[in-house]
Structures are given as structure tokens and as C-alpha cells.
Amino acid sequence: MAVAAEAAKLRAQGVNLVDFGAGEPHFNTPQHIKDAAVAAIQANFTRYTVVPGVPDVRKAIVERHTADFGSSYTIDEAVFTAGGKLALFNTIQVLVDHGDEVILPVPYWVSFKDIIEYAGGKTIFLQTSEEESFRITADAIERAITPRTKAIILNSPSNPAGSIVTAEDLERIVHLAHERGIYLLLDECYVYLNYPGKCVSGGSYTFAKDHLVILGSLSKTYAMTGWRAGYALAAKPVAANLSKLQSQSTSNATSFVQKAAIAALASSQVCVEQFRTEFIELRDYMLARLATIPGVTCTKPEGAFYVYPNVGAYIGKGGIKTATELATRMLHEAHVVTVPGEAFGTAEHVRISYPVTKQNIDEGVRRMGEFLTGLK
Numbered sequence: 001m002a003v004a005a006e007a008a009k010l011r012a013q014g015v016n017l018v019d020f021g022a023g024e025p026h027f028n029t030p031q032h033i034k035d036a037a038v039a040a041i042q043a044n045f046t047r048y049t050v051v052p053g054v055p056d057v058r059k060a061i062v063e064r065h066t067a068d069f070g071s072s073y074t075i076d077e078a079v080f081t082a083g084g085k086l087a088l089f090n091t092i093q094v095l096v097d098h099g100d101e102v103i104l105p106v107p108y109w110v111s112f113k114d115i116i117e118y119a120g121g122k123t124i125f126l127q128t129s130e131e132e133s134f135r136i137t138a139d140a141i142e143r144a145i146t147p148r149t150k151a152i153i154l155n156s157p158s159n160p161a162g163s164i165v166t167a168e169d170l171e172r173i174v175h176l177a178h179e180r181g182i183y184l185l186l187d188e189c190y191v192y193l194n195y196p197g198k199c200v201s202g203g204s205y206t207f208a209k210d211h212l213v214i215l216g217s218l219s220k221t222y223a224m225t226g227w228r229a230g231y232a233l234a235a236k237p238v239a240a241n242l243s244k245l246q247s248q249s250t251s252n253a254t255s256f257v258q259k260a261a262i263a264a265l266a267s268s269q270v271c272v273e274q275f276r277t278e279f280i281e282l283r284d285y286m287l288a289r290l291a292t293i294p295g296v297t298c299t300k301p302e303g304a305f306y307v308y309p310n311v312g313a314y315i316g317k318g319g320i321k322t323a324t325e326l327a328t329r330m331l332h333e334a335h336v337v338t339v340p341g342e343a344f345g346t347a348e349h350v351r352i353s354y355p356v357t358k359q360n361i362d363e364g365v366r367r368m369g370e371f372l373t374g375l376k
């Protein structure tokens with residue numbers, strides 16, 4: 001968001017930027033979803049609804065998740081929220097007390113850390129290795145557990161590195177959490193953008209339901225970032241508390257967005273597959289272009305729509321001491337927007353979001369290359 005603000009200032013001055021900063025698909029929201037919202041407005045579906053969302057939207061959430069992952073939730077265990085971020089925020093406020101530890105793999109999406117801290121929790125950073133594509137393993141999670149561990153956050157595929165937890169590790173982590181009485185928060189924002197194979201959800205391990213919270217988002221799956229549509233799936237006591245907390249903040253998420261969400265979740269999923277296919281092509285295109293910049297290395301992301309190149313070879317050159325300085329100078333001098341790795345807990349990377357046109361990838365990477373190799 002900070003990078004976007006800085007970039008917006010430059011854009012307002014007429015600067016032609018290549019924007020690799022935005023964490024959102026470049027597709028338009030599919031027509032049938034827009035139509036459902038328009039129809040709902042025309043039908044005056046514009047009043048308060050019950051706090052966790054109308055039964056039909058919760059039914060659509062539950063049925064989609066059951067069909068895709070074999071989970072088993074009732075509509076009382078679903079809460080529709082104004083975006084996935086709010087589902088996460090409310091869940092952490094409900095579950096995490098002062099001094100509780102929350103395990104968070106690095107690199108992480110920055111909101112996890114800040115939301116944990118806002119609740120008074122203590123973030124336990126779990127380092128991963130770039131050589132192993134930042135993969136999170138059950139062994140590493142087990143080593144990080146202490147008697148104060150309240151929750152573990154898993155975001156697979158991840159923002160920013162696109163790393164995934166394998167199905168075997170996921171199963172072991174679910175068992176670990178359940179046996180030790182720890183909540184496992186599964187951020188499934190990018191769950192349908194899992195490239196190597198079958199999309200998996202910890203929610204399919206129904207025996208562990210009491211310790212699982214599924215955090216879902218329609219933002220990236222259906223190109224709906226601005227609509228603010230997300231949800232939580234959790235066993236009744238947690239779901240009831242999420243609803244109670246929501247009743248004192250947003251109340252229901254926007255009524256006609258609920259209707260749009262029903263259209264998204266309950267009708268054909270062809271658009272999801274189309275987006276996924278295009279993202280894979282763009283990822284491969286982006287990786288091939290980046291490989292032309294000497295000294296820049298990059299893991300192959302297995303999901304989401306970011307690449308997380310290591311630009312460490314250029315830190316120390318041209319008076320640049322940090323990735324933040326590098327991204328800032330690259331923004332002002334090469335007019336390319338990236339997000340510095342410090343925002344995600346690592347020192348030598350920048351995050352590049354690749355839902356842009358191939359022409360923009362060509363131009364942006366060309367500018368990056370020229371800027372970086374020109375540093376002395």
C-alpha cells in the first residue's frame with residue numbers, strides 16, 4: 001500500500017510507470033458476477049442482512065468448499081466478511097491473547113505480522129530456505145512449537161514467494177495442531193492458484209475441525225479485489241465469536257456483494273481455470289525475462305501470482321544498502337514499481353506481481369536490468 005501511494009504520486013506527475021506492485025489480477029470481474037450485483041441492486045436488495053451473511057451466501061461458501069476440498073462445514077460455521085483480510089483480522093482478535101505465540105513462516109504477507117501484534121500476540125518467525133523454494137515443512141513447524149503456541153498461520157500458495165506446502169506436510173501439520181490443541185489458520189487466498197497439481201485444503205481433514213480456521217477470499221480467485229468479499233469457516237464456537245465481533249464493527253458485509261458472491265461461488269468455475277492457465281503462462285514468461293538480468297536469481301513459484309527474485313548481488317552497489325533503498329531508487333530512476341523484501345521479512349528480495357501484459361513484463365524487466373547493471 002505504501003509503495004502504491006508513492007507510485008500514485010509519480011503517476012499524478014505524468015510519469016509512465018511499469019507497475020509490478022499491485023497484488024491483484026489484471027482481469028475484469030466476470031460478467032455473470034457483475035450482473036448478479038446489478039440485479040440485486042435493482043431488486044432493492046440494499047438493506048442490512050444478518051451479520052454473518054444471508055444463509056444463501058453461507059450455503060454457497062460451504063458447498064463450494066465441500067465440492068472442491070471435501071470439507072464438512074454447516075452454514076452456522078461460515079461467516080461472510082468484507083474481504084479475506086477482515087476474516088483474518090477478526091480470527092486473530094478472537095483467538096490470540098496477550099503474550100500468545102503465533103508461528104509465521106518467512107517470507108510472510110505483512111498483514112499477518114501486524115495483525116498478530118495488534119492483538120498483543122508474539123510472532124514466532126519460522127525461517128525457510130531459499131534453496132528449498134521457501135518451502136514450509138511439518139518438521140520446521142514442530143520445532144517452533146512451545147507451550148505458549150496458540151496458532152500457526154499457513155498461507156499456501158504463499159504471498160510473496162508462491163511457495164506451497166506439500167499435501168504430505170499439510171496432513172502432518174494438521175495432525176500436529178490438532179494433537180497439541182493449537183489453532184491452524186489456513187489462509188486460502190490463493191488456494192485455486194496452485195500450479196503443480198491438485199489444489200488442497202487442510203479443511204479436508206474434518207477430524208481436526210475444532211482446531212482449523214479456513215480463511216477464504218474471492219478477491220484473487222474471481223478478480224474481485226475491490227468488492228471486498230471473503231469468509232471464514234470454523235467450528236461453531238469460533239464462528240459464533242467471529243460473528244459477534246463482526247456485529248460490533250462492519251455488521252454484515254455489503255448486501256449486494258453477497259449476491260455477487262453467490263453467483264461467483266455457485267455457478268460455473270470456468271473463469272477460475274482460465275485465470276489459472278493465464279497466470280502460469282505469465283509466470284513462465286516473467287521468469288524467462290528475469291533470467292536475462294545478470295546476478296538476479298529467482299525461485300520458481302508454484303502458485304499465487306508473484307515472483308520473488310533475489311537482488312542481493314546489487315545491494316552494496318551504487319550506494320544502495322537495503323532492498324527498500326533499491327526498490328525506491330528503481331521506482332524513481334527506472335519507473336518500475338516493486339515491493340521491497342523487508343515488507344515480507346527478508347533482506348535481499350523484491351516482490352514482483354506479474355498480472356500485467358507481456359509488453360509490460362518486457363518493458364519493466366528491461367528497465368530493471370538497465371537500472372541494476374548500471375549500478376557501480
Ligand SMILES: Cc1ncc(COP(=O)(O)O)c(C=O)c1O
Nearest residue numbers: 083084085109159189217219230
Ligand atoms: C496472503 C493474503 N491473504 C489475504 C489477503 C486478503 O485479500 P482480501 O482482503 O482482498 O480478500 C491477501 C491480499 O493480498 C493476501 O495476499
